[in-house]
Amino acid sequence: MLVALGIEPVAIADAKGFSQQFPHSVLSPGTVDLGARWEPNLELLKQLAPDAVLVGGLGIFPIAESIAPPLVVQLYDGKAPPLATATRSLLELGKALSLEMRAERYVAQVQATFERVRERLTEQRKAVLIVTMEPDGLDVVIHGRNGLIGNCLERVGLQNAWAGEENRWGFRKSGVEQLLRFVDADVRLLVIDQGARTDRALRSLAGNDIWKMVLPRPEALVRLPPLFPFGALPTAWHFVLGLETAVA
Numbered sequence: 001m002l003v004a005l006g007i008e009p010v011a012i013a014d015a016k017g018f019s020q021q022f023p024h025s026v027l028s029p030g031t032v033d034l035g036a037r038w039e040p041n042l043e044l045l046k047q048l049a050p051d052a053v054l055v056g057g058l059g060i061f062p063i064a065e066s067i068a069p070p071l072v073v074q075l076y077d078g079k080a081p082p083l084a085t086a087t088r089s090l091l092e093l094g095k096a097l098s099l100e101m102r103a104e105r106y107v108a109q110v111q112a113t114f115e116r117v118r119e120r121l122t123e124q125r126k127a128v129l130i131v132t133m134e135p136d137g138l139d140v141v142i143h144g145r146n147g148l149i150g151n152c153l154e155r156v157g158l159q160n161a162w163a164g165e166e167n168r169w170g171f172r173k174s175g176v177e178q179l180l181r182f183v184d185a186d187v188r189l190l191v192i193d194q195g196a197r198t199d200r201a202l203r204s205l206a207g208n209d210i211w212k213m214v215l216p217r218p219e220a221l222v223r224l225p226p227l228f229p230f231g232a233l234p235t236a237w238h239f240v241l242g243l244e245t246a247v248a
Helices: 015-021 042-048 061-065 082-096 100-120 148-155 176-182 196-204 209-214 233-247
Strands: 053-055 070-072 127-133 139-143 171-175 187-192 222-224
Touching: 082 100, 082 148, 082 233, 100 148, 100 233, 127 148, 127 176, 127 196, 139 176, 148 233, 171 176, 176 187, 176 209, 187 233, 222 233
Parallel strands: 053 070, 127 187, 187 222
Antiparallel strands: 127 139, 139 171
16 A cells, blocks of 8 residues: 555565565665564564554554554445445555655546446456465455455456355355356356466366366467555555456
């Protein structure tokens, strides 16, 4: 979110993981890596003396407060759809950083993209099923209607093929055999590419009879650009652009 507003973070936890999950948000070479997200180097962060600390929840608030004023962003608070929360959060962050106009301009660009893609995909009749694959190939994460991915599908007018149960984050983890129910339906399967994890899963499935029924022609598999499905507004924008390329 900071990168979207033109701010280069002084430091970030798990810089390598961030770059893999958010390739659309490029960090500057000078950004300091604070180590693991679950145990960042707070002493190093304190030495860097940041003007503020962006945190993803209230749990770390007291610790962050001892270093610099914390800015809390909670995308999955259960009070509103994630896409709406992501939009509001970016605007609030812009206000907190005295960058209101920049945030408003960014949101306007995202909304314009959504409208353009929605118009372009008007004739798309096929429902889409969006999944990420576990490395063992035996399980998949199916993205339902209530997460960021599902919100984006609805926003651009595409039907989400998954109408089953999902958790509070908008996904359902199931065995790959769940995909068999869509074989005879007019559904397009799209896999969010997670690099080595997805490659490993597909290698594991190469001789799997169930997978052969799900996808008779391996070359027909459509891999969406890498992203973290539970990100903020920049992730939504990146996803919709990849979706447009995949299904238009």
